[in-house]
Structure formats: structure tokens, C-alpha cells
Amino acid sequence: MKVLLLHNRYRVPGGEDAAVQLECSLLRSAGLAVDLLEVNNDGIDSAAQKIKAALLTPYSFPARQLVADRIRDFQPDIVHVHNFFPTLSPSVYDACRSARVPVVQTLHNYRLMCANALLFREGKVCTKCLGSTFPLPAIRHACYRGSRVGSAAVAALIGIHRIRGTWTSRVNRFIALTGFARDLFASEMYIPNDQIVVKPNAAPDPCIGDGSGGYALYIGRFSSEKGIETVLDAARNGGLRIPLKIAGSGPLQSNVEAALIPGKVELLGWQDRDGVRRLMQKARVLLIPSLCYEGLPMVIPEAFGTGLPIIASRIGSLQTLIEDGSNGLLVEPGNPTALAQAVRRIAADSGFESGLRINARQTYENLYRAEANTSLLLQIYEQARRDAAQNSLH
Numbered sequence: 001m002k003v004l005l006l007h008n009r010y011r012v013p014g015g016e017d018a019a020v021q022l023e024c025s026l027l028r029s030a031g032l033a034v035d036l037l038e039v040n041n042d043g044i045d046s047a048a049q050k051i052k053a054a055l056l057t058p059y060s061f062p063a064r065q066l067v068a069d070r071i072r073d074f075q076p077d078i079v080h081v082h083n084f085f086p087t088l089s090p091s092v093y094d095a096c097r098s099a100r101v102p103v104v105q106t107l108h109n110y111r112l113m114c115a116n117a118l119l120f121r122e123g124k125v126c127t128k129c130l131g132s133t134f135p136l137p138a139i140r141h142a143c144y145r146g147s148r149v150g151s152a153a154v155a156a157l158i159g160i161h162r163i164r165g166t167w168t169s170r171v172n173r174f175i176a177l178t179g180f181a182r183d184l185f186a187s188e189m190y191i192p193n194d195q196i197v198v199k200p201n202a203a204p205d206p207c208i209g210d211g212s213g214g215y216a217l218y219i220g221r222f223s224s225e226k227g228i229e230t231v232l233d234a235a236r237n238g239g240l241r242i243p244l245k246i247a248g249s250g251p252l253q254s255n256v257e258a259a260l261i262p263g264k265v266e267l268l269g270w271q272d273r274d275g276v277r278r279l280m281q282k283a284r285v286l287l288i289p290s291l292c293y294e295g296l297p298m299v300i301p302e303a304f305g306t307g308l309p310i311i312a313s314r315i316g317s318l319q320t321l322i323e324d325g326s327n328g329l330l331v332e333p334g335n336p337t338a339l340a341q342a343v344r345r346i347a348a349d350s351g352f353e354s355g356l357r358i359n360a361r362q363t364y365e366n367l368y369r370a371e372a373n374t375s376l377l378l379q380i381y382e383q384a385r386r387d388a389a390q391n392s393l394h
Contacts, residue, residue: 231336309329
């Protein structure tokens with residue numbers, strides 16, 4: 001089987017970019033011929049470039065031609081779209097349709113129904129645009145990077161392709177990372193349930209750790225929706241009772257730096273994959289205090305692979321990914337007291353912690369191990385090919 005992967009990289013590399021690279025590698029290891037077409041938006045800096053990008057966001061004819069040329073040269077059996085925003089645009093689906101190549105789309109975020117892709121605004125979950133063809137509140141609130149022009153371009157993308165039926169007629173199979181996301185997309189975008197398959201991202205086996213470092217760990221973006229302020233509040237005045245190590249970067253960097261306490265709260269900066277693995281192996285618990293509806297943060301399968309329990313917010317997909325009292329604990333979003341209490345509960349009971357660690361590793365074995373995950377992806381590709389073949393007969 002020949003697979004063409006399409007992906008628009010992010011300026012700051014994140015979990016989605018890592019997931020695409022890993023999936024590409026796994027497919028090649030499974031014996032497939034894989035071509036990865038990646039673009040970026042590094043050149044969108046000047047005002048003129050931003051205006052041009054906004055105009056092409058709903059539909060880019062240059063991107064359609066780019067993909068059509070790659071399909072002609074590579075002759076894929078499947079096109080798997082990871083991220084088309086903003087440079088590729090949904091025009092890529094028409095290139096696939098013209099070439100009669102079936103399409104699989106991974107839903108890494110909520111971009112198809114939310115301008116900022118997070119369903120998050122002003123510190124809390126926002127669903128004002130759900131259920132409407134054109135997400136006008138997104139323009140009014142400048143939800144895309146604080147720009148009404150940019151938000152209008154994304155709103156146009158969402159509305160135009162709902163009216164065109166792009167999502168229901170030009171994609172053979174969607175991959176949702178969690179059951180929560182599948183149900184939300186199915187109900188809000190009228191995508192049939194049998195067209196959306198749940199398949200989490202895989203993670204290479206990071207090897208089991210022992211928690212010997214004795215610290216709590218936060219790894220991620222320093223931004224409001226990720227709940228970094230909740231972590232900092234929980235750690236104040238020794239509230240966690242164990243040291244806290246923070247890895248990452250982001251717009252709230254100054255808040256993190258102001259909260260540092262020698263020996264108690266430490267900033268490690270951005271870490272590569274090996275650095276993350278080493279930190280997880282020695283940590284006692286990973287903190288994911290998000291205030292938004294997450295997709296599937298890559299730190300979850302990576303943490304479970306090391307046997308690291310997770311304390312996460314009881315919200316969105318997180319409450320389906322973490323089993324409360326089994327492989328971690330769930331707490332009220334934005335509640336630093338509840339977060340601190342959960343950390344102290346694990347730190348004070350080695351027997352409870354040991355059980356969580358065993359179950360965390362078992363969760364990895366069941367859901368995120370590369371071999372089983374790749375097998376499921378190949379099944380999805382075959383389903384998409386069969387559907388496309390059947391549709392061509394009608």
C-alpha cells in the first residue's frame with residue numbers, strides 16, 4: 001500500500017508534529033511506501049503575506065495543485081490528512097477527489113468547528129459557535145490570535161465547507177483521538193458515527209521508570225488553557241509537599257519564573273524527547289490541569305509508558321483518558337486546592353502509588369503500544385479504500 005501523508009507543521013513544534021513523524025516512521029516500518037508532504041507557514045510575517053494567507057485559508061488553488069502534482073507523481077492508494085491549516089486548506093480534498101484517491105483525516109483538534117481549535121475563550125470552555133453554520137461569535141471575539149481579520153478567514157473556512165459538504169462527502173474516514181471527540185464531532189457536524197473511528201496516537205516504548213526523583217512534573221505550554229496557573233497556585237507555600245519540576249515554554253513564562261522557589265519549584269525549559277522520557281521515569285506524578293477540551297496530549301501515552309500516574313482535570317477527553325483511582329486521579333478544573341490534595345494523596349501512600357504505576361503501564365500496553373496502534377491504522381485505511389470502491393459503483 002502507498003500512503004501520502006499531508007501535514008501543515010506548526011511554527012513551534014508540538015505533540016501533533018511529533019505524532020505525525022512517529023506515524024510516518026511506523027508505517028514505513030510496517031512495509032508501506034510512505035510519502036510525507038509537509039508545508040509550513042514560516043513565511044507569513046508581513047502584513048501583505050498575512051492578508052494573502054487569510055484569503056487563501058478557506059480555499060487555496062496553489063495548494064490544490066501542489067497536492068494534485070504529488071498524487072500524480074506518487075500514485076498513492078490512500079491520502080491521510082493530518083493538518084491542512086492554514087497553508088494547505090481544504091482544497092486538498094478536491095485534489096484527492098479528482099484523482100479518485102480515498103481520504104482519511106485525523107482530527108487532532110477542534111478546528112473544523114472552532115476558530116481557535118480549542119473551544120476555549122477568556123479562561124473557560126466556549127461552545128458559542130457550535131450548532132451554527134458560520135461561527136460569527138468567533139469574529140466578534142477575535143478568537144483566532146486576537147485578529148478579527150484572521151478569525152473571519154477561519155470562520156469562512158468553517159462555514160463554506162459545511163455548506164459544500166466537504167467533511168461528509170470528501171473524507172472517507174475520520175480518526176478521532178478519543179471517544180469524547182468522536183461524539184462531539186458526530187453530534188455537531190452530522191458526521192455519521194460509522195465514519196469516525198477512535199484511534200489514539202501511539203508512543204514508542206519509553207521504558208518503565210521508578211519515580212526515584214521524588215517530584216511532581218508539569219510538561220507543556222505555559223498558557224491559560226493548559227492550566228499552568230493552577231499548578232503554580234497549588235505549589236505555593238509548599239502545597240504539594242514534594243518538589244515540582246516544570247518543563248516547557250509559552251506566553252506565561254514570566255508567571256512561571258516569578259513562582260520559582262529554590263529546591264521546591266524548578267524551571268527546566270524546553271526538553272527534547274529523551275529529556276522528557278528521563279524526567280517522566282524519575283517523576284512520581286504528571287500534572288495535566290487543563291481548562292480546555294484537550295485532544296490527546298502526547299504526554300499521556302508517554303507518561304503511561306513509563307508507568308507514571310497522571311493527575312488531570314475532570315473535563316473533556318481527559319476524563320475518559322485517565323481512570324480515576326486506577327491509573328491516576330481526576331480533579332476539578334482550575335482548583336489548585338484539589339490539585340494539591342491529589343498530589344499529597346499519592347505522595348503519602350506508597351501502596352496506592354504503586355498500584356497507580358502498575359495500571360498506568362498496563363494502559364500503555366493496551367492502548368498506545370506502537371504495534372497494535374499501527375495495525376488499527378491499517379484497518380482504517382482498508383475500510384476507507386473499500387468505502388471508496390463501493391461509492392464509485394453507485
